[in-house]
Amino acid sequence: MQTGGSSLMDGIESPSARGQRGGGSAVSASRDPKAIAMAVGGALIFIVAIVLIVRAVGSVTAGVGDGSRIRVAIDSETGKVFKEFRIKDGETWPWKHPSTGRATLYPTEECYWTADGQAKLEPTHVLLNSIIGKDEKTICPDCGREVVAHNPMPPTDLLLKAAESFKR
């Protein structure tokens, strides 16, 4: 890896830049998109950090070094969500329901949309049809959107808006 701080100067002095001297506009034209990309990247990192912090606050309470971890599970029979379900290392889903003893608990996908098309930071936890072998689209019960594996987050600007109202 190169050391930081030298890249801008290198861009001016390097042989590759000199090679492009004939088309001098190429250098300045390429600078703006780069700056925009960096700004967008910075905003995304900021958003991701906020979301991760918010999620961590909800799940940081247990699972300290006893060979278990906490995650969100949903009961395929009742739809009940277990926000802090403890899983022993190596246990694969479906996990055993603590009350019924039946293996009906599955990992969830998270939907960060609201019904009116805004983003929210406290997601709806959804059981994917595909995970239980149902050949149907999974529709979020809260907002009516389709939910898929590795469900994508809403756009950055909507998340920012949600983050701003969350801070109050």
Ligand SMILES: [Zn+2]
């Ligand atoms: Zn939803």
